Amino acid sequence: MKPCWAILILLYLGAQTVSSQEDQCYGYPVQISINQNDLAKPQLFFGALAPFGHQLLLNESISGKLVKADPVEACAELRGDVAGAVVLVQRGTCNFTTKAVNLQLAKAAAMLLYDNQPGCVFMGYDHKDKELVGNITTTLISISQANGDKLGALAAAGASASLQAVSIPRWDPSSIVLFALAVGTVIGGSVWSGLDHTAHRKMSAQGRTEASLLQGHPNVVSETVDITPQMAVMFVVVSSAMLLLLFFFLNKVFFYVLLGLFCFACIQANAISLAALLRQVMPGQAARVTQVPGLGPCPTLVVAAVPVSVALTMVWAVWRNASWSWLLQDFSGVCLMLLVLRTLRLSNIKVTCILLPLAFVYDIFWVFISPLFFNGESVMVEVAEGGSSHEYLPMLLRVPRFYLAQLGGYSMLGFGDVILPGLLVAYTRRLDIDLHLTASLIRSYFPATVLSYAAGLMLTYVALVFSWFGDQGQPALLYLVPCTLGTVLLLGYLRGDLSLMWYSSNKKYSALSASDGHESDPEGCAPSAIDLEEARHQAPGRGSAGAGLDLGSGALPASVRRS
Secondary structure, three states: OOOHHHHHHHHHHHHHOEEOOOOOOOOOEEEEEEEOOOOOOOEEEEEEEOOOOOOOOOOOEEEEEEEEOOOOOOOOOOOOOOOOOEEEEEOEOEOHHHHHHHHHHOOOOEEEEEOOOOOOOOOOOOHHHHHHHHOOOOEEEEEOHHHHHHHHHHHHOOOEEEEEEOOOOOOOOHHHHHHHHHHHHHHHHHHHHHHHHHHHHHHHHOOOOHHHHHHHOOOOOOOOEEEOHHHHHHHHHHHHHHHHHHHHHOOHHHHHHHHHHHHHHHHHHHHHHHHHHHHHHOHHHOOOEEEEOOOEEEEHHHHHHHHHHHHHHHHHHHOOOOOOHHHHHHHHHHHHHHHHHHHEEEOOHHHHHHHHHHHHHHHHHHHHHHHHOOOOOOHHHHHHOOHHHOOOOOOEEEEEOOOOHHHOOEEEEEOHHHHHHHHHHHHHHHHHHHOOOOOOOOOOOHHHHHHHHHHHHHHHHHHHHOOOOOOOOEEOHHHHHHHHHHHHHHHHHHHOOHHHHHHOOOOOOHHHHOOOOEOOEOOOOOOOHHHHHHHHHHOOOOOOOOOOOOOOOOOOOOOOOOO
């Protein structure tokens, strides 16, 4: 059976290609010190400054009596004397600018806005209110629902509050962990794909059939999916349709359907990845099979890995909101992405030049341009935050922040930001195998493409730190696609391989796979230097009247809220 789930995951990646620095209390951090007569020392809470209103400086503090707004949502004129007070306001009914104006009219010193649902809301504003927003001088701070409930009890007890901006580094060490996870996954998936490709080539040279692959080589995926130009175009179309579907209809029921599909895919990916690990530990068991009722013979190590995979996935699903759940989510996510990179293959650079630029435009449109058509809301950011389901979609890597962990934020990266450029990186690994370049770091494409992916990811982090194009999540493909695809195209042009890379595919590798071997290719499956030179000159654009050479591989086969 073809791994259709891999295609579905790739199509769904479109909803998760936005990179965000944190998922709660987004903004400059503020320390909230609560003083009460019966307290020996102040209680400390943390919130985040809104992008409008008075911006606290590092040497500046605001103090006042802590009171709860009446009405609590501050959507009408406030009752009671709140002049000079720090006022607790609940999100809901009206937009944030209306609440801020009402507090300013009542001469409040600051507003502490707490969410009406678990989490912490980012206070945005509609661009049509830009002139009004410029006249707001009240300090506006977002806090979580949990902190809002605690501060409400303290306000009732007559406490006072002091607000002070907190100095923290521009970057968080959690970004280093996330960077290592992303780059490591791309490298691992590419190497795995290359190992499969080498085994396929060797067996093709020996005259082995596809049906016999799994029997002699249990480490090899016998079924892969080559991405065609039509599939590349459909990726953007289907992803856009799914993104709109999630934007308009994402609720608890819809979320649990997606959660179930994600868990099902993770069980498969975890089991296959764990089985591959067991094969390295117990190579003598690699060829053993076990009869499974209803399924027939299955690799024994896969059968052994399935219960562990099910247990890990179910534990994460039940306790997915626990503080430690990110470990299991990242483990399953890495396994899933490794398997997708191993299974889906770009057939040539022509397909790559269709898929990645379209994904580039898709990412930019749904993050930056969609607010112009959807009442100021970024469709991508809204979907990534879970919409009305109040749940964050799990198709991302996340690592808790090291600094000011009280804010509860995470460094996050969507699966699409790993897999889409990763398909190109895996392509270059197979390309190096086909062109017999793996022994040369200077001539090979794979190391340079890995470095370009790392550079694009670092550029994404720089954009987050300095808030390029705004304070919301960054479309990482904006930086990753030019870095990776640009590098491969430039190297291919300079080395004279671009025509070969543009037209070749993996369907007829037999023309070169039966070679006389090579000193650095003990498998005896690499084409000779003469064969490769002839292949370059036979490729379209090199004076050949032919339709182009099929080298195979997959390389040559491949394959914010406002209220």
